[in-house]
Amino acid sequence: MFLICICFQGLGTTKKGIGPTYSSKAIRNGIRIGDLLGDYNHFSKKFHELAMMYQRMFPSLKVDIDAELKRYKEFAEKIRPLVFDTVSFLDKSLRSGKKVLVEGANAAMLDIDFGTYPYVTSSNCSVGGVCTGLGIPPHRIGEIIGVVKAYTTRVGDGPFPTELPNDIGDLLQSRGAEIGVTTKRKRRCGWLDVFLLKYTNMINGYTALCITKLDILDTLPEIKLAVGYSLRGKKIDYFPSNVSDLAAVEVEYLSMPGWKTSTEGVREFKDLPENAKNYINKVEELLSVPGKPLRRSSPIFLKIKVVVMIMKRSH
CATH class of the missing domain: 1.10.300.10 (Adenylosuccinate Synthetase, subunit A, domain 2)
Known part of the structure; x- marks a missing residue:
């Protein structure tokens, strides 16, 4: 049942x-x-x-x-x-000085324990999932790069405080090609929620922030950042664990001028428009995490040795 x-x-x-x-x-x-x-x-x-x-x-x-x-x-x-004990494999690799790159499959707010429950996935997709999913001890985890779009998206149901159910949201969805990979549903789009990012940073402890798809904001004259929540008329300093409370929050925004020029092809921070720099610097300042802009239009290619591994353990 x-x-x-x-x-x-x-x-x-x-x-x-x-x-x-x-x-x-x-x-x-x-x-x-x-x-x-x-x-x-x-x-x-x-x-x-x-x-x-x-x-x-x-x-x-x-x-x-x-x-x-x-x-x-x-x-x-x-x-x-193709099957072998990956816990031993990873342990030997780390002990021999090899580097292991671990990529999360879902967004932090879809984590079964810390996400917007019940509108979450079934596993731990926060950094703790590296330990429980791979059998790697916490002290082995090095740099933790938080990857975030320059705006916020959500596919599926659930509360979304900064959602833009208007022309701006449609523009972000269209320019960003925001379509769910599996479901093919249009993703819901909204302003970047820095208050939410602070919460995910508490859980994951980012050492660097990788800001993607900045160019999607190129045509906007004004851009907003969510910097605080109020619930029932009172400002709160925590992220609501109750979805009904999260759906009821009022969002405090910080407005910033857009840059109204193309940033496609820009690879260096110094070459960005001044207002784009200000946007990234403000996110970095609010989070106290170094920001790194990455371009949708400037793919980065990494040489990574891919090994097919199937876990024998109960993961």
Whole structure:
């Protein structure tokens, strides 16, 4: 019944089964790669029990268990050479002085614990997820680069204090090509929420801030930064954990003049228009984190050794 309820909550998810999969992990009946590559009889028994459970929950669900097991057995042999213990691999790599680049898959405010719950993903996508997701101890984490657009976006449902449901929001969406990669839905757009960024900085501890898509703001005569929240007439110094409170906040804005000139192709901070510099400097000042402008129109290519790794652990 739990999974049925989730389907009707309308959280604006990608509907790819991520939530149900994580719920299976939490109630400890999930199937892991280690099961698939281990004792086949044990895997078959576990798979059969799980399939029967879902068929009881959804009577119309038809599963050819034998055919599925055959498919998984073939799949297991294909991936077996690619699977190894990544905790040991990463530990040896770090101890030998190698550098490891970890990229988060979702925005900080989609974190299951610290995001705008329940309008979140099912995992920890804050910096703590590096430790729990990869098995890396906290003291191994070095520089933490917070990546933020020069404006705020959200795909799916949930409160969005700085949302611009007007021509400016439409312009940001259009110029920024803000379309959800998986859902293909238009992203909601709004002013950069520095108050929210301060909250994510408390959680993640940014050592640098990478500001992207600055050029999307090129045509605006005036640009605003959200610098504070008020709730029920009183200024607050915390980010509301209750979505009904977050939806009710009044936003305090700082208005800044735009630069009204193209910044596409600019690679050096010194070459930006003065008002664009002022915008970045103000964000840096409010957050006390060094800002680094990156261009949508100036891709940066990095030489990175890519290793295909599939975790055997319960992640």
